[in-house]
Amino acid sequence: MSVLVVVEPDESGNGLSVVSQETLTFARQLPGEGVDAVFVGSVGDPDEAALAQCREHGVGTVHVTDDARLERYAARAWAQVVETAAETGGAAYLVAGGTPRGNEVLAHVAAARGVPMPCNVVAVVQDEPLEVERQVVGGAVLERVALGGGGGLAVASVAGHAVAPEPAGEPGEARVERVEAQIGDSDLAAQVVRVEEREGGDTSALTGADVVVGAGRGVGGADQFADVEQLASRLGGAVGVSRVVTSLGWRPHHEQVGQTGSRISPDLYLACGISGAIQHWAGCSSSRTIIAVNTDAEAPMVTKARYAVIGDMHEIIPAVLEELG
Amino acid sequence: MTDVLVCVKRVPDTSGEVVLTADGGGVDGRYAGWTMSAHEECAVEIAAGIAGDTGGSVTVLTLGDEDSVEQLRSALAVGANDAVRIDATADDYGPADVAGAIAEVVRGREAGGEGYGVVLLGNDAADTGDHQVGIRLAHLLDRPVVAGAQEVMASGDRLEVRVGTPAGTEIYDLPVPAVLTVLEGGVEPRYPNISGRMKAKKAQVEVVEPGAAPQGSGRLGLRVLPPPESNVEMLGEGPAAAPRLVAVLREIGVVR
Ligand SMILES: Cc1cc2nc3c(=O)[nH]c(=O)nc-3n(C[C@H](O)[C@H](O)[C@H](O)COP(=O)(O)OP(=O)(O)OC[C@H]3O[C@@H](n4cnc5c(N)ncnc54)[C@H](O)[C@@H]3O)c2cc1C
Numbered sequence: 001m002s003v004l005v006v007v008e009p010d011e012s013g014n015g016l017s018v019v020s021q022e023t024l025t026f027a028r029q030l031p032g033e034g035v036d037a038v039f040v041g042s043v044g045d046p047d048e049a050a051l052a053q054c055r056e057h058g059v060g061t062v063h064v065t066d067d068a069r070l071e072r073y074a075a076r077a078w079a080q081v082v083e084t085a086a087e088t089g090g091a092a093y094l095v096a097g098g099t100p101r102g103n104e105v106l107a108h109v110a111a112a113r114g115v116p117m118p119c120n121v122v123a124v125v126q127d128e129p130l131e132v133e134r135q136v137v138g139g140a141v142l143e144r145v146a147l148g149g150g151g152g153l154a155v156a157s158v159a160g161h162a163v164a165p166e167p168a169g170e171p172g173e174a175r176v177e178r179v180e181a182q183i184g185d186s187d188l189a190a191q192v193v194r195v196e197e198r199e200g201g202d203t204s205a206l207t208g209a210d211v212v213v214g215a216g217r218g219v220g221g222a223d224q225f226a227d228v229e230q231l232a233s234r235l236g237g238a239v240g241v242s243r244v245v246t247s248l249g250w251r252p253h254h255e256q257v258g259q260t261g262s263r264i265s266p267d268l269y270l271a272c273g274i275s276g277a278i279q280h281w282a283g284c285s286s287s288r289t290i291i292a293v294n295t296d297a298e299a300p301m302v303t304k305a306r307y308a309v310i311g312d313m314h315e316i317i318p319a320v321l322e323e324l325g
Numbered sequence: 326m327t328d329v330l331v332c333v334k335r336v337p338d339t340s341g342e343v344v345l346t347a348d349g350g351g352v353d354g355r356y357a358g359w360t361m362s363a364h365e366e367c368a369v370e371i372a373a374g375i376a377g378d379t380g381g382s383v384t385v386l387t388l389g390d391e392d393s394v395e396q397l398r399s400a401l402a403v404g405a406n407d408a409v410r411i412d413a414t415a416d417d418y419g420p421a422d423v424a425g426a427i428a429e430v431v432r433g434r435e436a437g438g439e440g441y442g443v444v445l446l447g448n449d450a451a452d453t454g455d456h457q458v459g460i461r462l463a464h465l466l467d468r469p470v471v472a473g474a475q476e477v478m479a480s481g482d483r484l485e486v487r488v489g490t491p492a493g494t495e496i497y498d499l500p501v502p503a504v505l506t507v508l509e510g511g512v513e514p515r516y517p518n519i520s521g522r523m524k525a526k527k528a529q530v531e532v533v534e535p536g537a538a539p540q541g542s543g544r545l546g547l548r549v550l551p552p553p554e555s556n557v558e559m560l561g562e563g564p565a566a567a568p569r570l571v572a573v574l575r576e577i578g579v580v581r
Contacts, residue, residue, distance in 0.1 A: 075460075
């Protein structure tokens with residue numbers, strides 16, 4: 001019995017997404033003989049970079065589909081591909097990264113099979129019977145749940161950045177196998193008909209950025225972002241904001257970091273005028289270094305940060321820009 | 326005319342501290358207060374929009390104990406026409422149980438000649454973050470489902486649904502009846518006005534008993550993570566700290 005991992009191509013179109021690499025790393029902790037992968041969101045052969053990464057992660061078989069009807073995303077039809085791959089590969093466990101696509105496709109499989117699906121799992125806590133811990137309440141609380149044990153397929157999604165991606169001890173073969181899924185009209189009833197690409201910055205710029213300059217309510221208004229933008233651009237990074245900022249309509253939702261926004265893991269998160277509520281922390285806690293700029297030395301963001309400067313961000317950021325030259 | 330059912334959940338407002346109940350079995354909202362999941366506030370707004378565009382009505386539903394009427398009234402105050410409460414202890418219900426109980430109500434209404442063209446739910450609840458109740462419901466009702474809906478336009482018997490992705494917006498065009506799970510970010514939930522609040526206060530809430538006993542969520546226990554020990558290094562106060570901050574940026578390699 002193997003572990004089947006739902007993998008997604010990287011947004012840049014080259015290789016696997018970071019979350020998929022994390023999920024493959026996590027999957028190797030599950031009991032089972034070997035790890036296989038199934039591609040979701042791309043039709044035909046994966047690119048060489050993606051296959052090399054699958055090999056590096058010890059993947060035995062890579063399941064792909066050639067069904068041209070799936071060029072445009074349809075979650076239920078992709079779930080058919082995943083289920084068929086699970087059946088042909090004899091999978092005991094099915095895991096995906098806790099991304100919108102990962103959770104959606106898994107939920108269809110879990111619904112069709114009538115099995116539970118714990119989301120946002122972070123760790124295996126016990127092997128026999130298998131128990132895992134998952135994040136609830138935006139990551140502030142961990143819930144212990146039983147996974148599997150019913151003899152059927154056990155399904156779970158893995159929280160983003162729960163484990164750091166690491167290559168397997170032994171590389172896999174990553175043999176490409178075609179999935180012949182029975183896809184009916186009802187599986188395609190909810191299918192993307194059109195995509196409108198976003199003009200200018202997009203969230204992939206935020207989620208993939210090495211530096212994020214965060215801005216919260218402390219910014220003070222929609223017209224107060226010039227120095228924040230300038231600093232982000234000077235550091236070659238992106239702007240990320242708190243929910244208060246998007247709720248007030250100061251910035252668009254796709255810039256929101258947190259439980260109901262994007263999860264980021266940059267080298268540096270410079271959080272300015274952000275209190276650091278747990279729902280925001282859920283999205284930024286895997287940043288390598290956090291520097292807080294805040295008027296309040298007791299703000300959770302300050303106490304959780306590695307470094308902090310206390311004071312008005314609109315005085316501090318210009319001084320930093322000047323110092324950077 | 327499209328009648329809409331919008332399903333909302335009462336969740337602890339965890340903007341402040343998270344406290345568990347004495348038995349560690351759930352999150353205690355007694356101190357922090359309770360609210361509706363963020364995505365569902367947007368779902369109520371979208372429901373009001375669909376009903377407004379098509380001349381339909383909005384029914385708001387929750388599964389919970391008597392106290393969850395508070396969340397139903399919040400939805401009634403901003404546009405829902407009537408409310409149903411499935412009388413149950415929400416913590417005993419796993420996502421499959423909730424989907425099953427909602428499906429039962431939808432089927433019951435349909436049998437009585439009252440069908441819902443659109444059923445809206447939150448994409449995931451703020452407390453459990455399960456990401457699956459809407460999809461399970463769609464399977465039970467054999468209806469198409471789109472997850473992560475942010476904007477919905479209804480015309481005739483079709484829906485145009487917009488879903489934000491990292492690269493832009495994906496657009497779905499699907500027939501009713503359908504199920505949609507809503508994600509924050511596309512619409513602004515409106516605030517109740519006085520007449521809305523008055524109407525909500527007086528509205529009758531229908532109470533129904535769930536048919537099947539719940540199987541539960543498989544929860545074995547909860548633990549709150551201890552706050553990480555602060556190891557913050559203060560770089561100073563005000564603009565005078567800029568040189569030290571920039572020195573750190575150089576040290577960690579983001580500025581050369
Ligand atoms: C279900 C749910 C989901 C949520 N999802 C998210 C989410 O995805 N992302 C998210 O961010 N939040 C989310 N929240 C909201 C979250 O709980 C907080 O309300 C929010 O993060 C607070 O934003 P903030 O820190 O910008 O504002 P505030 O909490 O108001 O904090 C502002 C901070 O700025 C500081 N400040 C003020 N003026 C200045 C100045 N001139 N210079 C420097 N500092 C200054 C203050 O000291 C304070 O610390 C969610 C909440 C719920 C209930």
